[in-house]
Amino acid sequence: MLSTHEYANDLILFALIVDCGSFSKAAESAGIPSSVISKRIGRLEKSLGNPQSCIGWVRYCNGSACHGV
Structure with a gap:
C-alpha cells in the first residue's frame, strides 16, 4: 500500500504527464x-x-477533452 506521501507524489506526476502530453516529455x-x-x-x-x-x-485528456478546463 502506498503511503500518503507516495500517493500524492504519484498524482502530481500523473498531472505532469497530462500537462506535458507524454511520459517522455514529463x-x-x-x-x-x-x-x-x-x-x-x-x-x-x-x-x-x-x-x-x-x-x-492521459489519452482522454490529450484528445482535448480536458484542455481549457
Whole structure:
C-alpha cells in the first residue's frame, strides 16, 4: 500500500504527464528517466485497483477533452 506521501507524489506526476502530453516529455520536464515515470504510474494504477486507468485518462485528456478546463 502506498503511503500518503507516495500517493500524492504519484498524482502530481500523473498531472505532469497530462500537462506535458507524454511520459517522455514529463520525464524530461521532471528531470527523471521515463522508466521511473512508467513504474510510478504502474504503482498508482495498481493502488487504484485498475491497471491502465491512468493511461486511459492521459489519452482522454490529450484528445482535448480536458484542455481549457
